[in-house]
Amino acid sequence: MGPRNLFLTNSPESSNDCEDNPTRNRGFSKRGDNDLDPDECMQRTGGLFGSRRPALSGTGNGDTSQSRSGSGSERDSWKSEAGGESSDTQGPKVTYIPPPPPEDEDSIFAHYQTGINFDKYDTILVEVSGHDAPPAILTFEEANLCQTLNNNIAKAGYTKLTPVQKYSIPIILAGRDLMACAQTGSGKTAAFLLPILAHMMHDGITASRFKELQEPECLIVAPTRELVNQIYLEARKFSFGTCVRAVVIYGGTQLGHSIRQIVQGCNILCATPGRLMDIIGKEKIGLKQIKYLVLDEADRMLDMGFGPEMKKLISCPGMPSKEQRQTLMFSATFPEEIQRLAAEFLKSNYLFVAVGQVGGACRDVQQTVLQVGQFSKREKLVEILRNIGDERTMVFVETKKKADFIATFLCQEKISTTSIHGDREQREREQALGDFRCGKCPVLVATSVAARGLDIENVQHVINFDLPSTIDEYVHRIGRTGRCGNTGRAISFFDLESDNHLAQPLVKVLTDAQQDVPAWLEEIAFSTYIPGFSGSTRGNVFASVDTRKGKSSLNTAGFSSSQVPNPVDDESWD
Numbered sequence: 384m385g386p387r388n389l390f391l392t393n394s395p396e397s398s399n400d401c402e403d404n405p406t407r408n409r410g411f412s413k414r415g416d417n418d419l420d421p422d423e424c425m426q427r428t429g430g431l432f433g434s435r436r437p438a439l440s441g442t443g444n445g446d447t448s449q450s451r452s453g454s455g456s457e458r459d460s461w462k463s464e465a466g467g468e469s470s471d472t473q474g475p476k477v478t479y480i481p482p483p484p485p486e487d488e489d490s491i492f493a494h495y496q497t498g499i500n501f502d503k504y505d506t507i508l509v510e511v512s513g514h515d516a517p518p519a520i521l522t523f524e525e526a527n528l529c530q531t532l533n534n535n536i537a538k539a540g541y542t543k544l545t546p547v548q549k550y551s552i553p554i555i556l557a558g559r560d561l562m563a564c565a566q567t568g569s570g571k572t573a574a575f576l577l578p579i580l581a582h583m584m585h586d587g588i589t590a591s592r593f594k595e596l597q598e599p600e601c602l603i604v605a606p607t608r609e610l611v612n613q614i615y616l617e618a619r620k621f622s623f624g625t626c627v628r629a630v631v632i633y634g635g636t637q638l639g640h641s642i643r644q645i646v647q648g649c650n651i652l653c654a655t656p657g658r659l660m661d662i663i664g665k666e667k668i669g670l671k672q673i674k675y676l677v678l679d680e681a682d683r684m685l686d687m688g689f690g691p692e693m694k695k696l697i698s699c700p701g702m703p704s705k706e707q708r709q710t711l712m713f714s715a716t717f718p719e720e721i722q723r724l725a726a727e728f729l730k731s732n733y734l735f736v737a738v739g740q741v742g743g744a745c746r747d748v749q750q751t752v753l754q755v756g757q758f759s760k761r762e763k764l765v766e767i768l769r770n771i772g773d774e775r776t777m778v779f780v781e782t783k784k785k786a787d788f789i790a791t792f793l794c795q796e797k798i799s800t801t802s803i804h805g806d807r808e809q810r811e812r813e814q815a816l817g818d819f820r821c822g823k824c825p826v827l828v829a830t831s832v833a834a835r836g837l838d839i840e841n842v843q844h845v846i847n848f849d850l851p852s853t854i855d856e857y858v859h860r861i862g863r864t865g866r867c868g869n870t871g872r873a874i875s876f877f878d879l880e881s882d883n884h885l886a887q888p889l890v891k892v893l894t895d896a897q898q899d900v901p902a903w904l905e906e907i908a909f910s911t912y913i914p915g916f917s918g919s920t921r922g923n924v925f926a927s928v929d930t931r932k933g934k935s936s937l938n939t940a941g942f943s944s945s946q947v948p949n950p951v952d953d954e955s956w957d
């Protein structure tokens with residue numbers, strides 16, 4: 384079974400798609416980029432939060448809200464820009480209506496098993512910084528959740544808290560703002576959903592009913608459509624049997640469909656930024672009642688790609704000030720400069736939870752780095768995939784065109800493959816993910832649009848056909864395997880022509896995750912040492928704790944100078 388319509392690139396639905404902009408646009412670009420697809424989101428650069436994107440031809444896919452050169456003050460520019468999808472004259476309408484998820488209880492609570500290393504989570508060091516942090520809880524019982532929530536937790540197969548849950552749940556229950564950083568696949572979604580739902584239940588939320596303007600209590604934003612959909616399914620699962628209604632809206636789908644979902648009632652809104660701003664602009668969502676604002680993959684939501692949108696969101700009319708709402712940020716990576724930006728969204732007394740090392744890779748993923756030149760990559764990939772057999776494998780490449788190209792190539796090699804990237808129509812993306820999830824196509828070729836958050840059962844392998852531009856992206860990509868205590872493998876092709884700037888951070892990530900570091904990689908890391916190097920676009924590749932603690936403490940949990948050759952020291956990895 385081959386990928387369908389692989390060459391339906393540049394479809395009208397997707398030409399605005401800004402999900403495929405990896406953190407490459409945070410500055411340091413490793414390649415000449417000549418072979419890269421035009422990355423629309425590069426146009427968003429020009430200063431953190433400061434830039435306005437130039438007008439694109441409005442195609443109305445709803446994941447972007449540019450298209451108007453808004454006039455007037457910054458404060459009300461949200462409205463004119465948010466009209467991005469509203470004009471029917473701006474190109475073909477998006478008509479895709481995603482199929483509703485199954486409603487039966489078994490499907491709602493379907494889950495995969497925790498892995499053999501689940502109990503090892505208990506040994507991971509956790510650091511909480513900030514004042515007056517409530518103590519961690521050790522069991523779900525200690526959280527004192529209502530019976531319905533406890534039933535749902537049990538039906539979801541959760542018997543034991545993960546570390547990020549132990550610390551985050553009491554913090555959120557205590558009403559505190561939170562920035563939490565924990566390894567991929569360690570349960571961050573439930574860490575924010577459960578306490579929010581507990582509060583809502585406790586506050587005696589009124590059942591949602593049909594209204595033209597809905598005023599949700601909770602807003603969850605995430606960078607990709609598939610991820611918000613996944614968060615929505617989790618919210619629906621945990622709110623099962625309650626009167627809390629969760630709704631999901633995202634670009635690439637019919638706007639009218641999003642509106643119809645919302646007007647039926649909405650307590651928890653899960654949204655991608657562009658579609659959210661469109662809907663706010665259409666006055667279908669009012670923000671006055673927002674008590675919880677969650678930024679999942681928060682570092683991504685605040686970087687130059689989505690940061691301006693998030694800034695607009697918090698200055699939308701009606702949005703309660705940070706003092707009046709609870710703001711929660713979660714990610715596996717949190718570069719220092721982004722932590723500083725985040726402060727604008729959070730109360731000054733926010734708490735910072737670091738489970739293990741900020742930006743560290745999950746130790747349940749066995750990482751291998753192979754030296755493979757550009758022209759040998761395809762052959763090597765086929766060799767590896769033939770050895771892997773039918774085990775589910777995600778193959779990451781750097782560009783959308785390459786994703787199509789490699790997927791087609793693999794199909795020609797009789798390896799059942801599908802692909803997901805920002806130039807595919809939403810219908811195709813969902814079909815691809817579905818085919819991969821169910822094992823029909825055990826190989827998924829993906830761009831970074833699939834790097835973050837996706838929780839797919841049984842992904843045993845991640846192959847970085849192309850290494851990403853940043854080490855953060857690498858950590859997220861390999862985190863698609865080795866989830867929830869299960870083990871996984873990641874193989875990365877390191878091209879000496881283009882990847883040398885990643886050698887230092889890679890050595891660091893491998894070492895911290897107790898992986899073998901190839902001698903040749905260490906040598907490159909050593910020889911490409913640049914004092915004050917800030918490649919990889921992370922201000923400090925090894926920021927390990929709360930930036931409020933200052934530089935000196937940043938190194939405590941992250942870096943041991945004995946782990947890399949001299950003269951590289953903590954600071955020099957900056």
Ligand SMILES: Nc1ncnc2c1ncn2[C@@H]1O[C@H](COP(=O)(O)OP(=O)(O)OP(=O)(O)O)[C@@H](O)[C@H]1O
Nearest residue numbers: 541543544545567568569570571572715836838867
């Ligand atoms: N306490 C728990 N017990 C059992 N399973 C859990 C528990 N918490 C979470 N899970 C499951 O673990 C998987 C990973 O959780 P989740 O997707 O929330 O991870 P994450 O930390 O957000 O990962 P990422 O950084 O990749 O976004 C999910 O399938 C989730 O249902």
